[in-house]
Amino acid sequence: MDFEKKINELQSICNKMEDENLPLSDGLKLYEQGVTIAKECYSELSNIKGKVTVIKQDLDKFKEDLLD
Incomplete structure (x- = not known):
């Protein structure tokens, strides 16, 4: 999944978790998925x-060499 799709998936997870009727077990699963995707995004951003x-x-080196 590319970065933009991961961000969209995180938004979707957040929207689902805002549902007051969401069962606790489903909320936990969504939270785990969100954390996993967030880690992947942070890793990709770091790279x-x-x-x-x-x-x-x-x-910068090229510009220095050019000016010398």
């Missing part, structure tokens, strides 16, 4: 942040 950092460092 992307690392890639952006490397790209920015490469660009």
Whole structure:
């Protein structure tokens, strides 16, 4: 599942959990699913942040070399 679909799924889970008539066991299952998806999203964001950092460092080095 791609990042955007995970975010949409998290929103769907939140909407379902707002239902006052949701049985406790179903709420727990949804919560567990939400935590799992949230961890995956955080991991993916962390990986992307690392890639952006490397790209920015490469660009900064390129600009330094260009100006020297």
